[in-house]
Amino acid sequence: xxxxxxxxxxxxxxxxxxxxxxxxxxxxxxxxxxxxxxxxxxxxxxxxxxxxxxxxxxxxxxxxxxxxxxxxxxxxxxxxxxxxxxxxxxxxxxxxxxxxxxxxxxxxxxxxxxxxxxxxxxxxxxxxxxxxxxxxxxxxxxxxxxxxxxxxxxxxxxxxxxxxxxxxxxxxxxxxxxxxxxxxxxx
Amino acid sequence: xxxxxxxxxxxxxxxxxxxxxxxxxxxxxxxxxxxxxxxxxxxxxxxxxxxxxxxxxxxxxxxxxxxxxxxxxxxxxxxxxxxxxxxxxxxxxxxxxxxxxxxxxxxxxxxxxxxxxxxxxxxxxxxxxxxxxxxxxxxxxxxxxxxxxxxxxxxxxxxxxxxxxxxxxxxxxxxxxxxxxxxxxxx
Numbered sequence: 001x002x003x004x005x006x007x008x009x010x011x012x013x014x015x016x017x018x019x020x021x022x023x024x025x026x027x028x029x030x031x032x033x034x035x036x037x038x039x040x041x042x043x044x045x046x047x048x049x050x051x052x053x054x055x056x057x058x059x060x061x062x063x064x065x066x067x068x069x070x071x072x073x074x075x076x077x078x079x080x081x082x083x084x085x086x087x088x089x090x091x092x093x094x095x096x097x098x099x100x101x102x103x104x105x106x107x108x109x110x111x112x113x114x115x116x117x118x119x120x121x122x123x124x125x126x127x128x129x130x131x132x133x134x135x136x137x138x139x140x141x142x143x144x145x146x147x148x149x150x151x152x153x154x155x156x157x158x159x160x161x162x163x164x165x166x167x168x169x170x171x172x173x174x175x176x177x178x179x180x181x182x183x184x185x186x187x
Numbered sequence: 188x189x190x191x192x193x194x195x196x197x198x199x200x201x202x203x204x205x206x207x208x209x210x211x212x213x214x215x216x217x218x219x220x221x222x223x224x225x226x227x228x229x230x231x232x233x234x235x236x237x238x239x240x241x242x243x244x245x246x247x248x249x250x251x252x253x254x255x256x257x258x259x260x261x262x263x264x265x266x267x268x269x270x271x272x273x274x275x276x277x278x279x280x281x282x283x284x285x286x287x288x289x290x291x292x293x294x295x296x297x298x299x300x301x302x303x304x305x306x307x308x309x310x311x312x313x314x315x316x317x318x319x320x321x322x323x324x325x326x327x328x329x330x331x332x333x334x335x336x337x338x339x340x341x342x343x344x345x346x347x348x349x350x351x352x353x354x355x356x357x358x359x360x361x362x363x364x365x366x367x368x369x370x371x372x373x374x
Contacts (some may be wrong), residue, residue: 005349019213022205022240026344029238037240051216053209053224056241129372144374157213158373161345185316187331 004032005170009064010073010136012057013040017077018049023160024073024167031168032181035073038064040087050077066093069165074135075154076108076128085113094119103170105161107145107154111135113152124148126155161186190358195261196251199244202269204264205236207294210347211260211354212258217367218355222260224358225251227274237264253280263295263315263343266300266316272300281306290357294332294341294350300323301338311335313342 010024019036028035039045039057048054064074072094074084077087084090091113097104098119106114111127112134114120121137126146145152145166152170154163161184168179197211208224215222226232226244235241245296253259259281262272271277278300284291293301298314299321301307305317308324313333331346332339337358341350346369356364 017213018209019206022209022236025240026206026238027206049209051213053212055245056243155374156346156372158368158371162374181345184345185343187342187349 002050006033006070006171007068007074008033008035008071008167009036009038009066009069010074010075011038011040011061011084011087011090012047012055013046015050015077015083016047016075016080017157018051018053018107020051020053020077020154020160020163021075024075024105024164025132027161027164027168027180027184030183031172031176033168033171037067040084040090040184047056047129050080059070061087061089066096071103071105072097074104074106074166075115076106076110078109081109082115084110090115101150101152103152105152105154105163105167107160108156111138111153114153119151123151125151125153127153161174162183191351192222193358194252194255195220195222195258195260195354196225196256197222197262198225198248198271198274198277199220199242199262200267200274201235202237202264202270203234203262203267204295204344205238205242206239206344207341207347207350208236208262209242211262211292211351214348214351214355214367214371217318217370218359218363220355220358221252222236223256225274227271227277248274248276253283258290258292259284260354261291261297261300263293263297265296268296268300271297274305276305288337290337290339290343291352292339292354294347295343298325298340301340306338310338312318312338312340314340348374 037057042062045057125138144162224244229249232244331349
């Protein structure tokens with residue numbers, strides 16, 4: 001399989017941090033990796049961000065099959081993160097991915113969802129500053145983005161680019177990530 | 188007037204660079220500055236980004252009065268930049284802002300629109316690398332973001348955060364911009 005055939009699902013709940021979400025979509029699509037935006041509303045693809053930007057997701061969670069994806073990505077933002085955490089279809093999917101050693105990524109407040117599901121015990125991870133008490137068992141770092149096994153975490157919206165680039169690097173290697181970084185004139 | 192009462196219009200055409208646009212919306216709204224997304228379609232607020240994300244603008248250009256705003260912002264992206272450049276309602280508004288010494292900001296490919304209108308003669312400015320030949324008369328820099336009088340330019344999507352922070356700093360000062368930068372854990 002060409003690594004560009006990897007398929008990533010990025011989950012959107014009302015109150016998602018728009019730049020954290022769309023930076024991943026933007027950079028993965030630049031890299032040629034399929035990235036679908038999945039609304040966690042069963043029959044509604046319209047979601048509103050934490051700063052009141054309405055966007056239309058590609059699909060809604062009721063119409064996807066988790067097995068079709070290689071990675072699940074959770075943006076932060078409030079109340080988006082709480083809304084993601086309370087979606088049982090999503091948490092069931094996350095548990096299945098974790099059990100099968102498939103990739104999961106989360107940024108800002110969203111790594112606390114992974115911690116709450118017990119995925120971060122002994123795992124190097126980062127999260128939004130001030131939320132460390134909700135990162136049970138994680139080996140906390142303050143890096144912009146961290147890859148630890150199959151789990152990738154990001155620090156906050158100001159680190160959305162390095163977080164997205166880590167996903168590209170994970171699948172396509174450092175030189176492809178460097179190409180994207182140069183193309184977006186990231187400094 | 189409280190500087191937070193400043194009102195910014197950010198223009199969206201099909202093919203806009205989503206992260207360049209929404210980083211400005213996100214950061215200005217965090218700072219408490221009003222930022223309205225304006226679709227350049229007369230009676231349609233639905234626009235699609237350069238990486239196929241459909242968003243709903245707040246208003247359409249046919250329903251705004253340019254005099255109500257203090258700053259006009261142009262995101263880049265293709266074909267978004269070309270679409271903005273060929274919208275006469277927008278270019279008329281830009282000319283009026285320029286003639287009245289009001290603020291204009293543009294990032295990535297979009298500073299070439301300002302150059303095409305003759306606004307950058309003798310002005311320090313930046314743009315997406317490779318487009319320098321379309322920056323007639325500008326004193327080119329390769330900074331992430333540049334303020335020169337009433338014109339603010341940004342280098343590319345990788346510099347969307349410093350570009351947006353320059354707008355905050357321009358209106359609210361460096362300490363407010365620093366607070367936002369810390370809040371988003373920008374590194």
